[in-house]
Amino acid sequence: MTEQRIGIEVSRAIAIATKLANVDVVSAYPITPQTHIVEDIAELVANGELDAAYIPVESEHSAMSACLGAAAVGARTFTATAGQGLELMHEVLYIASSMRLPVVMAVANRALSAPLSIWGDHSDVMATRDTGWIQIFAANGQETFDNVLCAFRIAEDQRVLLPVMVHLDGFHLTHMIEPIYIPEPSQVDKFLPQNQYPLPLDPNKPITMGAFAPPDIYTEVKKAQQVNLTAAKEAILQCWKEFGDCFGRYYSPVESYRGEKAKVLLLVMGSFSETAMSAIDILRGEGKEVGLIKLRLWRPFPFDEIRRAVRGAEVLIILDRALSFGGPGGPVCSEIRSALYNEDKRPKVIGFVGGLGGRDISPGGFKEIINRGIEISQTGSEREFEMFGVRE
Amino acid sequence: MTKSEGELTWKDLEIGSIVTEPGNASQYQTGGWRTQRPIHDTNKCIKCGLCAIFCPEGCIEPNAEGYFEPNLFYCKGCGICARECWTQAITMVEEEE
Numbered sequence: 001m002t003e004q005r006i007g008i009e010v011s012r013a014i015a016i017a018t019k020l021a022n023v024d025v026v027s028a029y030p031i032t033p034q035t036h037i038v039e040d041i042a043e044l045v046a047n048g049e050l051d052a053a054y055i056p057v058e059s060e061h062s063a064m065s066a067c068l069g070a071a072a073v074g075a076r077t078f079t080a081t082a083g084q085g086l087e088l089m090h091e092v093l094y095i096a097s098s099m100r101l102p103v104v105m106a107v108a109n110r111a112l113s114a115p116l117s118i119w120g121d122h123s124d125v126m127a128t129r130d131t132g133w134i135q136i137f138a139a140n141g142q143e144t145f146d147n148v149l150c151a152f153r154i155a156e157d158q159r160v161l162l163p164v165m166v167h168l169d170g171f172h173l174t175h176m177i178e179p180i181y182i183p184e185p186s187q188v189d190k191f192l193p194q195n196q197y198p199l200p201l202d203p204n205k206p207i208t209m210g211a212f213a214p215p216d217i218y219t220e221v222k223k224a225q226q227v228n229l230t231a232a233k234e235a236i237l238q239c240w241k242e243f244g245d246c247f248g249r250y251y252s253p254v255e256s257y258r259g260e261k262a263k264v265l266l267l268v269m270g271s272f273s274e275t276a277m278s279a280i281d282i283l284r285g286e287g288k289e290v291g292l293i294k295l296r297l298w299r300p301f302p303f304d305e306i307r308r309a310v311r312g313a314e315v316l317i318i319l320d321r322a323l324s325f326g327g328p329g330g331p332v333c334s335e336i337r338s339a340l341y342n343e344d345k346r347p348k349v350i351g352f353v354g355g356l357g358g359r360d361i362s363p364g365g366f367k368e369i370i371n372r373g374i375e376i377s378q379t380g381s382e383r384e385f386e387m388f389g390v391r392e
Numbered sequence: 393m394t395k396s397e398g399e400l401t402w403k404d405l406e407i408g409s410i411v412t413e414p415g416n417a418s419q420y421q422t423g424g425w426r427t428q429r430p431i432h433d434t435n436k437c438i439k440c441g442l443c444a445i446f447c448p449e450g451c452i453e454p455n456a457e458g459y460f461e462p463n464l465f466y467c468k469g470c471g472i473c474a475r476e477c478w479t480q481a482i483t484m485v486e487e488e489e
């Protein structure tokens with residue numbers, strides 16, 4: 001039995017992934033650019049192709065709340081959202097992670113209002129950075145599909161039991177038709193064991209979930225959560241290794257493209273890293289020692305892998321697709337800068353913010369970013385960050 | 393519960409700090425929140441039980457003689473019983489410390 005490679009819209013491939021994963025409960029509210037994902041799942045359920053409860057709700061706040069209830073009884077649970085929808089879920093996101101409920105969510109990354117923008121960037125994700133979810137960024141359709149399958153396994157791993165977001169760029173990925181390998185159901189069954197939530201809600205064995213914690217226990221609860229999310233990396237690495245052994249596609253928290261012996265490195269997350277690869281090829285062709293780092297695992301943050309990946313580089317250029325207003329620029333850049341601060345030898349870190357609200361960056365644009373980054377580092381004129389591609 | 397909440401370390405907690413012992417809220421001394429305590433005057437009390445119905449803690453019960461008394465382990469000192477009693481049989485007094 002082998003995988004079939006078919007041309008399919010990435011959103012629809014996610015729906016197929018949930019079917020192959022045999023999800024029990026899906027609760028969602030439609031929002032651009034996530035809509036095709038949940039429309040397709042609703043259709044699979046309505047056609048009897050997927051034996052799941054599809055709970056249409058009146059808002060994303062309710063969607064996430066319904067998912068918590070489903071996960072609490074031990075159901076395999078999925079939802080998807082984007083932009084404003086993710087923000088409306090915000091308070092419930094913390095509850096999912098601190099109650100250790102393994103919900104899987106695809107996030108079609110979208111800019112935030114105002115002004116209203118349905119197009120892609122990472123502003124929505126970054127506002128949920130500290131919600132305690134595992135967060136994985138996909139660079140293309142295949143990665144998205146594969147990581148939705150992996151997300152169930154990671155979330156439900158007995159060592160983890162945490163919710164997982166799989167991020168895919170709105171439109172740049174959600175609406176893209178790509179050739180994607182779709183495995184046979186039996187292959188997925190072998191890779192993805194049944195969900196065995198250890199303490200499900202059960203009238204015969206009453207428990208209390210989400211009780212209150214007075215000051216003499218709250219800190220202990222948060223410490224346990226921090227240790228748990230950090231330690232989840234081990235299970236994530238194991239899942240990716242075993243996924244690779246099953247399907248031949250291996251994933252890692254940080255991926256380097258032509259990064260060996262590169263003096264200048266560019267770091268990007270999500271679908272833009274595919275475009276940036278072309279820019280690296282062009283610059284390598286011109287004899288420049290440049291390379292690319294794709295950051296795939298955003299939470300838990302892969303400190304060791306990042307430090308290893310930039311070792312030996314003199315300049316590290318980071319592109320953020322979100323802006324921390326009045327702050328240090330992009331969240332990715334400021335986190336990596338502080339992760340490197342205590343290293344004896346570290347590259348100069350040059351931050352750019354661009355690709356906001358669906359603004360494209362072409363290979364030529366990435367070339368410009370890299371050249372500008374080199375110029376800044378050579379003239380010693382680095383500040384917190386620069387915005388790329390703004391008309392002055 | 394073998395350890396009290398104040399003694400538990402982060403390693404002792406169940407996943408998601410789930411409480412596996414049903415009804416253990418009864419071990420929680422809400423009386424610790426109290427700054428005033430209700431004093432019942434048995435001369436005025438007509439044993440109607442209205443205070444027990446209004447008490448948000450459900451901690452007022454009749455004693456052997458049929459007079460209604462608050463359980464001070466749970467009584468938060470909110471004063472609702474004193475406000476609702478028809479005969480003004482309940483007075484709220486300051487806790488000494």
Ligand code: SF4
Nearest residue numbers: 437438440441443477
């Ligand atoms: S409400 Fe007043 S009169 Fe009635 S039982 Fe309570 S204390 Fe007695």
Ligand code: SF4
Nearest residue numbers: 447467468470471473
């Ligand atoms: S003061 Fe409040 S909590 Fe205490 S017995 Fe009266 S009604 Fe109940």
